[in-house]
Amino acid sequence: xxxxxxxxxxxxxxxxxxxxxxxxxxxxxxxxxxxxxxxxxxxxxxxxxxxxxxxxxxxxxxxxxxxxxxxxxxxxxxxxxxxxxxxxxxxxxxxxxxxxxxxxxxxxxxxxxxxxxxxxxxxxxxxxxxxxxxxxxxxxxxxxxxxxxxxxxxxxxxxxxxxxxxxxxxxxxxxxxxxxxxxxxxxxxxxxxxxxxxxxxxxxxxxxxxxxxxxxxxxxxxxxxxxxxxxxxxxxxxxxxxx
Amino acid sequence: xxxxxxxxxxxxxxxxxxxxxxxxxxxxxxxxxxxxxxxxxxxxxxxxxxxxxxxxxxxxxxxxxxxxxxxxxxxxxxxxxxxxxxxxxxxxxxxxxxxxxxxxxxxxxxxxxxxxxxxxxxxxxxxxxxxxxxxxxxxxxxxxxxxxxxxxxxxxxxxxxxxxxxxxxxxxxxxxxxxxxxxxxxxxxxxxxxxxxxxxxxxxxxxxxxxxxxxxxxxxxxxxxxxxxxxxx
Numbered sequence: 001x002x003x004x005x006x007x008x009x010x011x012x013x014x015x016x017x018x019x020x021x022x023x024x025x026x027x028x029x030x031x032x033x034x035x036x037x038x039x040x041x042x043x044x045x046x047x048x049x050x051x052x053x054x055x056x057x058x059x060x061x062x063x064x065x066x067x068x069x070x071x072x073x074x075x076x077x078x079x080x081x082x083x084x085x086x087x088x089x090x091x092x093x094x095x096x097x098x099x100x101x102x103x104x105x106x107x108x109x110x111x112x113x114x115x116x117x118x119x120x121x122x123x124x125x126x127x128x129x130x131x132x133x134x135x136x137x138x139x140x141x142x143x144x145x146x147x148x149x150x151x152x153x154x155x156x157x158x159x160x161x162x163x164x165x166x167x168x169x170x171x172x173x174x175x176x177x178x179x180x181x182x183x184x185x186x187x188x189x190x191x192x193x194x195x196x197x198x199x200x201x202x203x204x205x206x207x208x209x210x211x212x213x214x215x216x217x218x219x220x221x222x223x224x225x226x227x228x229x230x231x232x233x234x235x236x237x238x239x240x241x242x243x
Numbered sequence: 244x245x246x247x248x249x250x251x252x253x254x255x256x257x258x259x260x261x262x263x264x265x266x267x268x269x270x271x272x273x274x275x276x277x278x279x280x281x282x283x284x285x286x287x288x289x290x291x292x293x294x295x296x297x298x299x300x301x302x303x304x305x306x307x308x309x310x311x312x313x314x315x316x317x318x319x320x321x322x323x324x325x326x327x328x329x330x331x332x333x334x335x336x337x338x339x340x341x342x343x344x345x346x347x348x349x350x351x352x353x354x355x356x357x358x359x360x361x362x363x364x365x366x367x368x369x370x371x372x373x374x375x376x377x378x379x380x381x382x383x384x385x386x387x388x389x390x391x392x393x394x395x396x397x398x399x400x401x402x403x404x405x406x407x408x409x410x411x412x413x414x415x416x417x418x419x420x421x422x423x424x425x426x427x428x429x430x431x432x433x434x435x436x437x438x439x440x441x442x443x444x445x446x447x448x449x450x451x452x453x454x455x456x457x458x459x460x461x462x463x464x465x466x467x468x469x470x471x472x473x474x475x476x
Binding site: 145 | 294311312321331332333361
């Protein structure tokens with residue numbers, strides 16, 4: 001029964017558009033949006049934009065992921081690492097990373113680099129924080145048992161510490177993916193000449209609200225898809241939690 | 244053969260608080276010793292020192308040979324299957340077959356590929372015992388391993404432990420606050436109070452022991468723990 005109100009809302013939207021209450025330059029009708037989506041798919045524009053945006057998120061995520069995981073491991077596994085790394089990272093994370101755009105433009109120009117940097121910054125912090133916290137939450141009782149039972153230091157890390165950090169790290173991964181999409185959307189407002197952001201901004205110039213809505217829907221679908229992928233990964237990796 | 248456990252004048256203080264106050268203790272190879280005491284008497288500290296988890300001590304603490312341990316909580320790695328929990332850290336190539344054999348011994352032959360979280364409390368504790376035994380310890384430390392189990396499971400575990408001990412003959416130090424458990428299992432009972440061994444009881448009753456056979460000695464051990472059974476009853 002939960003589908004009733006969403007469907008009613010779309011019908012209401014269509015009704016408002018058809019009767020002229022909602023002018024197309026404010027918001028195109030659902031039918032027009034669907035039609036434009038079909039056209040954009042047919043002429044390959046959407047696919048091109050999609051590939052460009054996906055590539056930005058992928059490489060930004062890769063860079064930020066490597067940085068966040070590397071720092072999280074160093075600061076989680078070594079006291080010295082924590083003493084040196086954690087204070088500056090904790091200070092920097094209080095900055096809203098989207099506010100860094102002006103600096104990123106000055107540092108990296110207006111090409112692909114600031115967009116990747118923005119995604120990477122959005123990804124690195126949640127991954128660092130959750131990996132670090134996950135490692136620190138390791139049950140000391142398990143570590144003690146492993147010590148008495150003759151595990152080497154490497155074995156303690158591989159079999160005790162890191163696995164116990166996995167659930168928290170997966171939480172970080174989901175947050176990081178959410179932030180990655182958000183960073184992409186904001187980053188693509190910077191002088192983009194390709195990608196979903198370009199498609200949307202270009203459409204705005206021509207008052208094509210239908211295309212804007214198509215872009216937004218694609219953003220939403222991408223976010224949902226990656227979230228579902230992480231949940232799939234969670235079920236696979238955490239299958240020992242058979243309760 | 245040197246005693247696997249040898250403590251001389253062992254002292255341990257946390258700041259101004261003395262937890263162990265001059266412990267002298269020898270445990271012979273294959274001897275089953277129970278350490279009794281109230282909460283906070285220092286028995287867990289003593290066990291941690293013997294396990295090598297606490298090295299900041301005064302006096303002499305010598306533990307020779309392989310040491311293994313089972314805790315009150317099984318402390319299994321929930322993300323490793325049962326057999327890997329037993330085999331990990333052994334550094335032997337045939338870990339799985341060793342683990343399978345040990346699972347036979349603790350009467351859990353079908354649980355090798357189970358996740359630890361699917362086990363009952365008693366089953367998990369048996370895996371923990373198997374994990375301790377595959378290390379072929381000269382010294383087996385048991386830290387209230389039956390404390391969290393229900394009464395029926397505990398009885399079964401007593402038999403199992405006695406059985407395993409008879410077969411493998413490690414020196415055992417069982418920390419407990421259950422007098423009956425100590426009387427049923429141990430060759431020697433030490434009563435620890437405020438960091439000192441205040442009484443030693445040799446239990447010369449034939450095995451397997453029954454509850455009735457230990458009643459008389461029970462009263463004396465309880466008296467050393469400050470429990471007067473006559474007036475309590």
